[in-house]
Amino acid sequence: xxxxxxxxxxxxxxxxxxxxxxxxxxxxxxxxxxxxxxxxxxxxxxxxxxxxxxxxxxxxxxxxxxxxxxxxxxxxx
Amino acid sequence: xxxxxxxxxxxxxxxxxxxxxxxxxxxxxxxxxxxxxxxxxxxxxxxxxxxxxxxxxxxxxxxxxxxxxxxxxxxxxxxxxxxxxxxxxxxxxxxxxxxxxxxxxxxxxxxxxxxxxxxxxxxxxxxxxxxxxxxxxxxxxxxxxxxxxxxxxxxxxxxxxxxxxxxxxxxxxxxxxxxxxxxxxxxxxxxxxxxxxxxxxxxxxxxxxxxxxxxxxxxxxxxxxxxxxxxxxxxxxxxxxxxxxxxxxxxxxxxxxxxxxxxxxxxxxxxxxxxxxxxxxxxxxxxxxxxxxxxxxxxxxxxxxxxxxxxxxxxxxxxxxxxxxxxxxxxxxxxxxxxxxxxxxxxxxxxxxxxxxxxxxxxxxxxxxxxxxxxxxxxxxxxxxxxxxxxxxxxxxxxxxxxxxxxxxxxxxxxxxxxxxxxxxxxxxxxxxxxxxxxxxxxxxxxxxxxxxxxxxxxxxxxxxxxxxxxxxxxxxxxxxxxxxxxxxxxxxxxxxxxxxxxxxxxxxxxxxxxxxxxxxxxxxxxxxxxxxxxxxxxxxxxxxxxxxxxxxxxxxxxxxxxxxxxxxxxxxxxxxxxxxxxxxxxxxxxxxxxxxxxxxxxxxxxxxxxxxxxxxxxxxxxxxxxxxxxx
Numbered sequence: 007x008x009x010x011x012x013x014x015x016x017x018x019x020x021x022x023x024x025x026x027x028x029x030x031x032x033x034x035x036x037x038x039x040x041x042x043x044x045x046x047x048x049x050x051x052x053x054x055x056x057x058x059x060x061x062x063x064x065x066x067x068x069x070x071x072x073x074x075x076x077x078x079x080x081x082x083x
Numbered sequence: 084x085x086x087x088x089x090x091x092x093x094x095x096x097x098x099x100x101x102x103x104x105x106x107x108x109x110x111x112x113x114x115x116x117x118x119x120x121x122x123x124x125x126x127x128x129x130x131x132x133x134x135x136x137x138x139x140x141x142x143x144x145x146x147x148x149x150x151x152x153x154x155x156x157x158x159x160x161x162x163x164x165x166x167x168x169x170x171x172x173x174x175x176x177x178x179x180x181x182x183x184x185x186x187x188x189x190x191x192x193x194x195x196x197x198x199x200x201x202x203x204x205x206x207x208x209x210x211x212x213x214x215x216x217x218x219x220x221x222x223x224x225x226x227x228x229x230x231x232x233x234x235x236x237x238x239x240x241x242x243x244x245x246x247x248x249x250x251x252x253x254x255x256x257x258x259x260x261x262x263x264x265x266x267x268x269x270x271x272x273x274x275x276x277x278x279x280x281x282x283x284x285x286x287x288x289x290x291x292x293x294x295x296x297x298x299x300x301x302x303x304x305x306x307x308x309x310x311x312x313x314x315x316x317x318x319x320x321x322x323x324x325x326x327x328x329x330x331x332x333x334x335x336x337x338x339x340x341x342x343x344x345x346x347x348x349x350x351x352x353x354x355x356x357x358x359x360x361x362x363x364x365x366x367x368x369x370x371x372x373x374x375x376x377x378x379x380x381x382x383x384x385x386x387x388x389x390x391x392x393x394x395x396x397x398x399x400x401x402x403x404x405x406x407x408x409x410x411x412x413x414x415x416x417x418x419x420x421x422x423x424x425x426x427x428x429x430x431x432x433x434x435x436x437x438x439x440x441x442x443x444x445x446x447x448x449x450x451x452x453x454x455x456x457x458x459x460x461x462x463x464x465x466x467x468x469x470x471x472x473x474x475x476x477x478x479x480x481x482x483x484x485x486x487x488x489x490x491x492x493x494x495x496x497x498x499x500x501x502x503x504x505x506x507x508x509x510x511x512x513x514x515x516x517x518x519x520x521x522x523x524x525x526x527x528x529x530x531x532x533x534x535x536x537x538x539x540x541x542x543x544x545x546x547x548x549x550x551x552x553x554x555x556x557x558x559x560x561x562x563x564x565x566x567x568x569x570x571x572x573x574x575x576x577x578x579x580x581x582x583x584x585x586x587x588x589x590x591x592x593x594x595x596x597x598x599x600x601x602x603x604x605x606x607x608x609x610x611x612x613x614x615x616x617x618x619x620x621x622x623x624x625x626x627x628x629x630x631x632x633x634x635x636x637x638x639x640x641x642x643x644x645x646x647x648x649x650x651x652x653x654x655x656x657x658x659x660x661x662x663x664x665x666x667x668x669x670x671x672x673x674x675x676x677x678x679x680x681x682x683x684x685x686x687x688x689x690x691x692x693x694x695x696x697x698x699x700x701x702x703x704x705x706x707x708x709x710x711x712x713x714x715x
Contacts, residue, residue, distance in 0.1 A: 016320065016330030050552045054545050056338045059661040061521070063548050072639055077334025079553075080521070081543040082326040082401050 007032050007070040009041055013053075014077040020053045032068065039064030043073055054079050084108050085295045086148040086612035087116070092190045092212060094205060096279050097138055097197030101212045104194075111148075111191075112615060113701060115625045118590035120145035120192050121163030121174045122632035126708055128194075131639045135167040135271070136253055136278035138198035142668065144185070144244065147593030148612045151186030151292055152300060155307045156598030158183040158374035161590055162267040164275040168255040168435070168490045169511035171637040172533040173270030176590050178373035179261035181286060184242035188288035199280040204245075205234065209288035217282035221251060224428035226396060227258045232285050241287045247429040249478045250277035254488040256435035256513070260427055264381065264397030265373070269431040269512060269536060271490075278406075295614030297354070303608055307598065308377045314552075314599040321380040321597055325370065327359035327401030339661030340521040340545070342514075343409040344464050344506050345441035346652055349518055350660030353414025357404050366420060368394045373595070380597050390421045399423040402538075405516030406437025411444060412464030419467075422474050429478040435490060438513035440473045442491040443483065445505040451498060458482040507650045510535040510642060517543065519653050520665045523569045524579040527675045530647045531690070532583075533633030539596060542582030544568035544575075556601050559586045559619070571668075571675040580682045587626035628700050630683060631692045635705050644690035646677055 013026045030044050038055050042064070043056070054078045055062050068074070089111075091104040114123050121143045133139040142164040149157035160182040166173035185193070188207045195205075202217040220228050229243045242262060249257040250273035257273030258266040268272075274281075294300055312319055320328040335341045336354040343351035355361065359382065366384040373381070384398035399407070399419055407422040408414065426433045436588040447462035454461070458476075460483070462469050476484025486494050491513055497504035500666050507514045512535025519526025521544075530540030545568045547554055554565050561581030585602055589595075594605055602619060610617040637646075655666040681687040684696030697703050 014330040016328060016331055020330075026492070034576075050548060052546070052553050053552050054334055054548065056334065056661070059337055059339070059663075060546070061338050061548075063567055075334065075337055077337070078320065078328065078330040079543075079548075080246070080331055080335045080340050080517075080545040082331065 007034060007036065009068055010042055010073040011038075011045060012073065012075050013045070014075065016078045020047060020051050020076055020078070021022070036068055037064060038062050038066045038068060038074060041068060043075070051081050053077065084111065085293045085614045087111055088186065088189045088191045088290070088292065090190050091192045091194060091205065093194045093196070094214065095196045096199040096203065096214070096281060099199070100212055101214065113625070114628065115591040116147035116191060117145050117176070117593040118163070118174050118587055118629045119162035121161050122629045122636070123170075124194060125163055125165065125172060125634045126632050126705060133165065135165040135170065135275060138196075138279070140165050140275055140278070142195045142272060142275045142279070143192060145192040145593070146182055147184050147591065149608055150182050150593055152294065152612065153375035154300065154304050154608065155311070155376040155378060156373070156595030156600065157593070158376070159593040159595055160185070160267075161260075161430055162259055162272045162591060164272050165272070166270040167253065168271040168512070169535055171510060171640050171642045172633040173272060173592065174534055174633070175258070175267045175269040175272060176539070176593065177259070177261050177265050177267035177623050178595055179242070179265035180374045181242040181244045181261040182593065183671060184286040184288065186292065187290050188286045189290045193284060195279060195281060196288075198278065202280045202282050204283040204285055205281065206236070209290045218526070220282045223249060224248075225430055226263050226393070226428060228283055232283065232714045236285065238287050241285050243283050243285045245283035245430070246273045246276050247478070249429040250274055252478065252479070252480045252488070253277050254431060254477060255490045255493065256432045256439070256555050257430050257434045260430050263395055264427050266427070266432065268434065269537065273430045292612075294612050296611040299607065299611035303604055303611070307600065311378055311599060313360055321378050322370065323653045324359040324363045325380045325382040325398075325400065327362075327404050329355070329358045329360035332358040332401070332404075337661060338521060339657065339665055341409055342516050342518055342519050344412050345410060345438070345445045345505055346514065346518065346650075347445065347606050347657065348660060349520070349657045349662045351409040351414070354409065356414045357408045357419060359401065359404065359417050362398060362404070362416060365416060366392070367398065371397075376595070376598065378598060384420050386417050386420055390417050392417075392420050392424050396424045396427045402516050403433040403437070406434045407470065410437050410441045410516070411470045413467045413470050414465075415467035418471055420521060420589050422471055425471070425474045425478070431474070432479060432514050435513040436474065436477065439469055439477070439487045439491050439494065440508055440601060442505050442507065443473065443487050443495065445651060446498060446502050451500045451502050452483065456483055470492070481524040507652060508536065508647060510646050512536050514650065518662070519649055521545065521568055522666055523571050523667055523672070524575045524671065526649055526653065526667060527571070527576060527579055527679055528583050529647055530672070530676055533630070540583055540586050541579050542635040544570075547578065557582065559602050560623075571671045573678050576675050576678040577682060580679060583630070584623045584626035587629040588622045591625050591629060624700060627683070627696075628702055632690060632695065632702065632705055634685070634690070635708050638691070638710055639708050647690060
């Protein structure tokens, strides 16, 4: 499967090298969490992710052609 | 007693007298400080059914046991009163330097009663307490007030907590400003201060509390100062740009958490123009801190002519960027910064201010308000000039501003014509910039919180969806496992209850939520300051007292479970964006609210605190304040 992942650059770097747009290959049945691990996300990293404008989670199964947008967890005041 | 001053200053402005209460240690241990004190004194001393703007109301400024120590996040206080905005319980927290100054003057709290016949300010030091004339300050901004008081007292390190014309004119959501830019924002406590003709409390002192274990306090402080930048959830972003950094706001916009057009939409095409990152890159002059805090999360901005924004008055937090910006459909960052500055100078809560203006805009676009009503102002979404005109009109209560100064609930009741659909509030308190359609567990807390929709009172579901170092902290308070943001299961409710209690404990200890202390560290700090054998169990009991006393205060005012409800708009989708298929399932929300009641020891069907819970918490006295018909 081809999956596109866009990580919005942030002060709290989700990826060690900061923001990133990548297309990765994953086997069928892979999850958002698998995609993040494939990009080298540290286990302690915290993120939110969306596909087509809807929040998805580490255990959300992805489909061929999905674009995942990854960003800092929505919080604060 | 260690850690605390042991003195509560009581000021009667009608009589022009000041006295000192000296509660015993058991009182301090039971109610701790901050929100604990506020909840106790409001229920004990404010009579049922009074006009919140009458002399019978009281306003309480309460510190915590760590306040006054050079620890990150400890220079904070809670302000409470019967709210002129909601008619119920109000408590709101704030940082800055003033809390430390009040502690160093030798007091743990100030209770202000009555009403002065003329404008006054309170001068509190470790040597004197004086009620002084403020006739020369009435009508002045917060900044002018502080500058004048520093000059006339000759104390350059004098700290003030003041109101501007918003408070003087009793705008129902006027706030109290610590120093120049930190707001005890919510519920209209500034209007209560104005109703008493109290312009400012100016504090100064050199008294230092005795601490049981200073080495432990030094150890905790050193740990935070050395590690905050790399700790989860808060750290780098807070230090670099404060609340509202680029990735969070852009991601929020993607999934429906960027309130726009009065929550009628939840995606805002101009979001990138108004993020905190853009703010700092465009107009930022630096980051400032509350007393002794290394995190320095307070952005400052400066803009030249024609805006003339003075960096001394701070810069917009995320809530202000959203409320004065996207919620009004405004993407003009300079206008937002100016509105934020005016709100600080005039002492207006930016959340209620922005949502009230947005309410007016939606009424205007739907021809419920006309050009005649607005005095010729084209009050459409996206009109930055109109937004700024409204800030001035509301602060001065001029024209349509007088109506919008009442808050959206009262304004919609007066306007009628179906405008209640556009009144976005819980119990009269306007919604913050976190949409409960996205963060549904937080929606439970918005519903049940005695104060109304308070974004600091619970867990932001989006930050607790992963098993991570951040979530590990939540486990210590009773959360079980990460769950999706829209989950409303019993397990989610349990996590929200734990987070709610943590927030109320934090508000009683008056510790900042932006400093990433674990709850264990917070408990250790209280033990180190006071010498008590303090535990998490004891901390959470304080929080339960706050929640339960606040609920009983509301019940006494006739605010019952039918007011534990989100605005209708939250149960439907938005036309576009991440919530186009969204909207909260009402049955699930109602079920979750019932579960929350039950987990709090309140009746699952009525929300009435049970006698066994009052007994368990040692607040059986509060049963006498409950309406007889409501007793379970």
